[in-house]
Amino acid sequence: MKIEYDKEKCIGCGACVAVCPDNWEMKDIKAHPKKTESDLDCNKEAASACPVQCIHIKE
Numbered sequence: 594m595k596i597e598y599d600k601e602k603c604i605g606c607g608a609c610v611a612v613c614p615d616n617w618e619m620k621d622i623k624a625h626p627k628k629t630e631s632d633l634d635c636n637k638e639a640a641s642a643c644p645v646q647c648i649h650i651k652e
């Protein structure tokens with residue numbers, strides 16, 4: 594599983610951090626993945642919660 598994250602598109606809404614704090618945190622008003630390999634379900638929730646779809650999960 595690989596997480597692709599388009600930081601340019603992130604509007605800093607914080608939904609990813611709310612649903613998956615294990616892997617997402619806010620840094621300088623943008624989301625920041627703590628690691629690129631981690632719990633799939635948690636990151637899938639973050640991807641679907643993001644209003645601008647800038648998180649993509651490759652299985």
Ligand code: F3S
Nearest residue numbers: 603604606607609643
């Ligand atoms: Fe950014 Fe989407 Fe998270 S806009 S803060 S990656 S929910």
